[in-house]
Amino acid sequence: MMDGFLVIDKPKGKTSFDIVADLRKILNERRIGHLGTLDPMATGVLVIAIGRATKLNEFLMIMDKEYDAEIVLGARSDTCDAEGKIDYKPEYIKAIYKEASARKEAEPDLKKVMVALEEFKGVIDQVPPQFSAIKVNGERAYHLARQGLPVRLPSRKVKISDITDIGFRVDEYGYGILLEGMEKPVMLPVVNCKIKCGSGTYIRSIARDLGEKLGCFGFLGGLRRTRVGQFDLERAVKVENVKAETVELIPLDNVLEGWAxxxxxxxxxxxIMRGQRIKVGGSFPGSYVSGYYEGKLVSILRYDNKLGSLKVYKNL
Structure with a gap:
């Protein structure tokens, strides 16, 4: 029986569930789930929980995440990313270009972009993309959007810890879009940056909203997740390299570092196995306590200060 975590470097084009389905076959294990969906176009860190580790999902889903994002300016997409229907007009991009002079050609105003990105830092209100898995009256938003039905999603609070390593690519180094009737792709400017954010943040929404702030529209051209909590790309493996006989799982204990x-x-x-409380002396810091028996993690407990006891939150 397998218990632990595995970090997969998800390739472009596969859904998160595709990876789970592949691993169920490879490892011959049904109890497998992922901790935080990555869109098909995105690559990078996809944390997989196996066996008893699936019972810890709720504690890992809230971990902070880090991304390398590629934001395309000068066009918009109904899905807020490169896989949607692209709307482009030459005049869109003029909003972020400095005026040309006798000595210098017109060029994108990077300072204007950086000032706009600063406004995303901190706790902000964010409206998720209409093509998302959020439920609206019991129906997934993307199902409604695909039918051409109006989708109104309320904004919600998300936390953007930092946006760093901001760079600009233009002209032949930009992002090419080939539209109907065109022989050559239109090259649009691209903002590259690293984004550190809390759970529930949509990078697609950041791309959309940045374009709207700048008055030129924008969409997400590429995305690579580099970290989820303590799980980073250095620990990641490609799914095709996973073998049941040699796979090395990250122990459950590793995600509970710092817990009492x-x-x-x-x-x-x-x-505890019967779901009963146990009396303890002293107190415990934090909300949760990891319970061990004979060196094995067996339960997640909560401390009741009034009764001086530990009660079962979840047995593993």
Whole structure:
């Protein structure tokens, strides 16, 4: 029986569920899930929980994430990314170009872009893309959007910790879009940046909203997730390299670093397995306590300060 975490470097074009389905076949294990969806066009860190690790999903879903983003300016997309229907007009991009002079050709105003990006830092209100998995009256938003039905999603609070390593690509180094009736692609300017954010943040929405702030429209041209909590690309493997006989899983304990720990004796272990409280001396910092029996993580507990006891939150 397998228990632990695996970090996959998701390739472009596959859904997160495709990866889960592949791993279920490779590892011959049904209890497999992923911690945070990556869109098909995105690549990078996809954390996989296997066996008892799936019971810890709720604690990992809220971990901060880091991305390398490629934001295309001068066009918009109904999905807010490169896979949607692209709307382009030459006049869109003029909003971020400095005026040409006798000595200098017109060029994008990088300072204007950087000032606009600063406004995204902190806790902000963000409207998710209409092509998203959020449910509207029991129906996925993207199902409604694909039918051409109006989708109104309320804004929600998200946290953007930082936006760094901002760069600009233009002309032949930009992003090419080939539209109907055109023989050559139109090259649009691209903003590259690193984004550190909290759970629930849509990078597609940042791309859309940046374009709107600048008055030129924008969409997400590429995305690579580089970190989820403590799981980064250095620990990632390609799904085709995973073998049941040699796979090395990250132990459950690794994701609970910093938690208070309770080593249970046999009597307390039996009570915990029956869902009963156990009396303890002293107090425990933090909301949760990891319960161990004979060196093995067996339960997630919560401390009740009033009763001086530990109660079962979830047995593993």
């Amino acid at each position: 720990r309770m080593d249970l004796n046999r009597a307390d272990y039996d009570r």
